[in-house]
Each structure stands twice: as structure tokens, then as C-alpha cells.
Amino acid sequence: MKCQRIFPLIAVVVLFGSVHALAGDVKIVANPSIRADSITAAELRSVFLEEKRSLSDGSHVEPVLAKGGEAHEAFLKQYLGKNDDGLQNYYRTLVFTGTGAMPKVLASDVDVVHYVAKTKGAIGYVSLDALVEGVKVLTIVQAGPSAERKLLTRVEPEYPETLQRLQIGGMVRLRVSISPKGSVDGVSLLGGSPILAEAAIKAVKQWVYAPGPSRTTAEVSIPFDPKR
Numbered sequence: 001m002k003c004q005r006i007f008p009l010i011a012v013v014v015l016f017g018s019v020h021a022l023a024g025d026v027k028i029v030a031n032p033s034i035r036a037d038s039i040t041a042a043e044l045r046s047v048f049l050e051e052k053r054s055l056s057d058g059s060h061v062e063p064v065l066a067k068g069g070e071a072h073e074a075f076l077k078q079y080l081g082k083n084d085d086g087l088q089n090y091y092r093t094l095v096f097t098g099t100g101a102m103p104k105v106l107a108s109d110v111d112v113v114h115y116v117a118k119t120k121g122a123i124g125y126v127s128l129d130a131l132v133e134g135v136k137v138l139t140i141v142q143a144g145p146s147a148e149r150k151l152l153t154r155v156e157p158e159y160p161e162t163l164q165r166l167q168i169g170g171m172v173r174l175r176v177s178i179s180p181k182g183s184v185d186g187v188s189l190l191g192g193s194p195i196l197a198e199a200a201i202k203a204v205k206q207w208v209y210a211p212g213p214s215r216t217t218a219e220v221s222i223p224f225d226p227k228r
Helices: 001-020 042-050 069-081 084-097 109-118 159-165 192-206
Strands: 026-030 038-040 064-068 104-106 122-127 136-142 151-153 171-176 184-191 216-224
Touching: 026 069, 026 109, 038 042, 042 064, 042 122, 042 136, 064 069, 064 109, 064 159, 069 084, 104 109, 109 122, 151 159, 171 192, 184 192
Parallel strands: 038 136, 064 104, 064 122
Antiparallel strands: 026 122, 026 136, 136 216, 171 184, 171 216
């Protein structure tokens, strides 16, 4: 009996460990005027490095930066490949040469969400557990230019009630195989809690992409936020 009581506790501890390992992940938030539901990592990089002013669907975008913190550092490392000093020097060069401007910089997740919600075209990033009322959360799609497929139908995962009640969340990363017709014909787990992944995979299998000339693969990140 003692072993039976200990096992669930061990399982919860292991699960929390997995969530803690994902603490550096971020959510990409956008003003509702942006029509896209997803954005590629390459596109995200181009937007924040001011190499492009619009997304593939034609939506105008305005990058918004956080002043600092774990989410800021994680975003720079994962998507821009720069540290804060390097990014600031990059923007100063754009300003000096007249090829760009310094983006809006905000002090907290709350400030970022508030600004993005009221500013047409704004796109920013916040901590995984930040409240995101009034904005839309974009799915990050890791895909090469030749494999990029537009997402037409997106089904949200059902959050396991027990995990949400226990405030257990995290980011699930999946590799998705897309048929030429646009249906999802395969999903595999790349990272994240296996329990959350079950719900994510079930939802992603119902997604529909634009038709393409051949089968392609993409990597997507699905956030599970217990505060939403």
C-alpha cells in the first residue's frame, strides 16, 4: 500500500520537473488584426530583425520587445541567436544607417500584452504563464522555406482538467507530417510532457494545411497555460 501511495507522488514530481525544464519557453502574442494563426521561426526572426514588415498573409507587423527577464533572454537565444547587447547594437546600426528604427520596449508581460492588444499589427513575446487577454497566441512553426505550408484549419487542444486544476502547464513541441492534400498524416513528439502531448497530438491531427506539391514536415509548439 505504501508503494501505491508513493508512485503517484513520484509521477507528479517528475512531471513538475519536465515543466520546470520548459520554463524558458515563451508565447508569441499578436494583435487580433494579424490574420495568421501561426508563424514560422524564420519569419519571426525576420520580423524582429526588421528584415520584413509584413507576414506571408499580408498582415502588417510591428515588433515589440521586453526590457529584460527570462522570457526575453529565452526569445533572443531561441529565435534571434543574439544576446541583449548584440541586439541593441544591431538596432543602433539600423537607426544610424536609416534602414530601421528602435522597436517599442516594454517593462513587463502585462505591458507587452496591453500594448499588443491595442496596437494594430503589433507582435511580441511573453512568459508561458502570462495572461493573454485581448491578444491572439500564434503557433510557432519550424519549417524550411520549401516546406512552408499555410495553416487553414486549427483545432485547439483540450486541456486535461486535472492538470489545469493543478496549475501544470508547459510547451509541447511536435513534428507534423503534412500530406500533399493538406491533411496531417503523422505527428511525433519532440519535447514536453507526454501527458500534455496526448491532448496536443489529438488536436493537431485535425489540422488542415493548404495543398502542396509533395508531402512536407513542420515543427509546431503548442502552449498549455493553466491561467487561460
